[in-house]
Amino acid sequence: MKVFLINPPHPSIGSRIPREHLPPLGLLALGGPLRDAGHEVKLLDAEFGPLRLEEIVKQILDLRPSAILLGHSGSTSGHPSAVRIIRAVREVLPGVWIIYGGVFPTYHYAQIMEQEPGVDFVVRSEGEETIVKLIYALENPERRLQEVPGIVFRGEDGKVVVNPLAPVIRDLDACRVGWELIDHKRYTYYGKRRAVVVQFSRGCPHHCHYCGQHGFWRQWRHRDPVKFAAEIAWLHRELGVEVFNLADENPTAHREAWRAFLEALISEKVKVIIIGTTRAGDIVRDADILHLYKRAGVERFLLGLESTEDATLQAIHKGSTQAVDREAIRLMRQHGIISMAAWVAGFVQEKDSDYWRTLRQLLSYDPDQIQALYATPHSWTPFARQEGKRRVIQPDLSRWDYKHQVLAGAFVPNWRVLLWVKFIEVICQARLKAVWRLLAHPDRRFRDGMRWYSNIGRRVWIYEIWQWLFHDRRTRFGPTVSEFLRGGWKAPAWKTVNPPGRAKDRSYSDEPREIVAAR
Ligand code: B12
Numbered sequence: 279m280k281v282f283l284i285n286p287p288h289p290s291i292g293s294r295i296p297r298e299h300l301p302p303l304g305l306l307a308l309g310g311p312l313r314d315a316g317h318e319v320k321l322l323d324a325e326f327g328p329l330r331l332e333e334i335v336k337q338i339l340d341l342r343p344s345a346i347l348l349g350h351s352g353s354t355s356g357h358p359s360a361v362r363i364i365r366a367v368r369e370v371l372p373g374v375w376i377i378y379g380g381v382f383p384t385y386h387y388a389q390i391m392e393q394e395p396g397v398d399f400v401v402r403s404e405g406e407e408t409i410v411k412l413i414y415a416l417e418n419p420e421r422r423l424q425e426v427p428g429i430v431f432r433g434e435d436g437k438v439v440v441n442p443l444a445p446v447i448r449d450l451d452a453c454r455v456g457w458e459l460i461d462h463k464r465y466t467y468y469g470k471r472r473a474v475v476v477q478f479s480r481g482c483p484h485h486c487h488y489c490g491q492h493g494f495w496r497q498w499r500h501r502d503p504v505k506f507a508a509e510i511a512w513l514h515r516e517l518g519v520e521v522f523n524l525a526d527e528n529p530t531a532h533r534e535a536w537r538a539f540l541e542a543l544i545s546e547k548v549k550v551i552i553i554g555t556t557r558a559g560d561i562v563r564d565a566d567i568l569h570l571y572k573r574a575g576v577e578r579f580l581l582g583l584e585s586t587e588d589a590t591l592q593a594i595h596k597g598s599t600q601a602v603d604r605e606a607i608r609l610m611r612q613h614g615i616i617s618m619a620a621w622v623a624g625f626v627q628e629k630d631s632d633y634w635r636t637l638r639q640l641l642s643y644d645p646d647q648i649q650a651l652y653a654t655p656h657s658w659t660p661f662a663r664q665e666g667k668r669r670v671i672q673p674d675l676s677r678w679d680y681k682h683q684v685l686a687g688a689f690v691p692n693w694r695v696l697l698w699v700k701f702i703e704v705i706c707q708a709r710l711k712a713v714w715r716l717l718a719h720p721d722r723r724f725r726d727g728m729r730w731y732s733n734i735g736r737r738v739w740i741y742e743i744w745q746w747l748f749h750d751r752r753t754r755f756g757p758t759v760s761e762f763l764r765g766g767w768k769a770p771a772w773k774t775v776n777p778p779g780r781a782k783d784r785s786y787s788d789e790p791r792e793i794v795a796a797r
């Protein structure tokens with residue numbers, strides 16, 4: 279079958295500001311097995327440009343595929359963009375199979391099947407095995423769709439059929455990534471270096487109450503450390519890839535497996551850069567092997583600190599403490615690994631004094647870089663259930679990207695939250711120690727990493743304020759979290775139309791924004 283994989287363009291700041299793109303690993307992971315099963319597979323990465331809707335449709339019409347597969351790594355906030363493509367394609371190609379997968383569709387299949395008649399199938403959870411079975415079933419009608427685990431579709435009577443989930447994939451090494459589907463020269467990151475996203479493990483053994491990734495992958499598993507290192511070395515030698523962005527939720531979860539990977543990569547003798555996200559506790563646990571991290575090429579880890587208060591860390595089930603977080607940053611510095619501290623506003627109802635204390639604590643932690651985010655309640659998390667009655671102030675799903683405040687605060691108005699967040703960011707990034715590391719750190723690669731981030735950070739900082747002032751719409755009397763997550767993003771009862779004279783979001787506003795501007 280002729281299959282077209284489509285990576286929809288994403289409106290998030292993180293996608294638009296850096297003029298660099300990473301390959302969409304989720305789609306490539308489907309492409310490998312599909313090609314091996316004998317299908318003709320092509321990928322359209324609409325992030326480049328970003329491509330406008332008409333251009334995407336044109337490319338689809340040119341190829342005339344039998345099946346279109348859409349998915350997005352910025353899953354929730356990418357949904358409106360995916361939907362625009364689905365609707366447009368359905369109009370011009372009524373007979374094409376449209377298959378939608380990823381994190382958001384996995385949990386919101388009921389609303390999607392109801393709201394988007396253009397979607398034929400939603401694939402739940404990991405897709406490699408399911409998609410091959412589904413395409414086979416579509417080509418061989420004697421194979422009943424009811425027998426394909428992991429899919430949601432409409433039966434002959436029009437009723438939605440939800441098949442049981444497919445078993446988790448045990449042997450991750452058996453799933454080949456379709457690297458041949460992309461032109462590697464186009465994908466760069468971390469300062470115009472050729473880059474890819476790779477995944478050592480899936481899932482996470484922890485249960486932070488705002489995160490659903492452990493539930494999405496269901497079981498923590500990892501690839502064979504030696505084979506994984508060999509694939510990295512192959513990508514470096516054969517395709518010139520320098521930067522490897524780990525897609526893992528938590529690559530270091532299993533000390534021995536991670537150590538085996540580091541040793542295998544060191545023995546491959548390739549000069550690569552590894553960046554990713556991990557837990558502070560794992561860094562502290564690995565104090566005696568951090569030199570292996572560095573030798574293998576680990577250049578930067580984002581540490582999801584989330585909060586600098588022990589009580590909040592406990593409330594969100596983070597399983598970390600101030601002392602551990604602080605120590606992890608110190609150890610990373612000792613080993614020349616850039617520490618990026620991610621802090622999240624809104625897990626508790628902060629007051630002005632809480633923001634001030636956070637700033638002082640973050641300064642005392644002394645991370646090299648900081649990323650400030652906003653608490654975002656995904657329906658599949660305990661956090662969303664806990665905050666079910668809280669008001670949503672941002673009913674535009676495309677803004678649910680952790681970089682926009684979506685929940686109303688009880689004590690501090692939205693404009694002041696923004697000021698605090700921007701103030702914390704600028705003070706942390708502009709303090710003398712951080713500037714010194716940026717300009718004069720003895721390790722050139724460390725300096726490069728700092729410079730890359732601060733160049734992007736500066737532009738994002740200004741862009742976010744600009745967006746807040748002139749583009750983003752918020753509502754004062756929005757739905758509750760539970761109303762919104764039941765599909766309320768589609769037909770809000772709180773709707774008012776774009777205020778006249780307001781500029782629209784440049785490339786993504788095919789439809790009018792139905793949100794009131796309120797500050
Ligand atoms: C790498 C990454 C990025 C890269 C994306 C590069 C790229 N081109 O894809 C960068 C750094 C640019 C990025 C940006 C963002 N990201 Co990001 N990112 C990740 C990360 C770490 C890995 C994604 C990945 O490759 N996973 C591995 C692949 C194999 O899994 P997958 O994509 O889910 O695909 C599998 C299944 O979902 C399914 N599937 C997926 N699509 C489809 C489609 C079909 C048809 C089918 C059948 C199946 C299917 O099958 C695949 C194979 O099993 C994840 C966390 C994670 N571990 O997944 C966060 C994550 C996806 N990102 C997230 C977010 C919020 C963002 C941003 C919005 C952040 C921001 N404010 O800028 C932006 C969005 C912009 C964008 N372009 O995606 C969230 C999404 C939350 C949610 N569920 O809504 C995640 C889950 C992080 C988190 N823990 O919250 N991100």
Ligand code: SF4
Nearest residue numbers: 482484485486489527
């Ligand atoms: S936030 Fe990180 S550590 Fe916590 S459950 Fe999610 S992936 Fe695991």
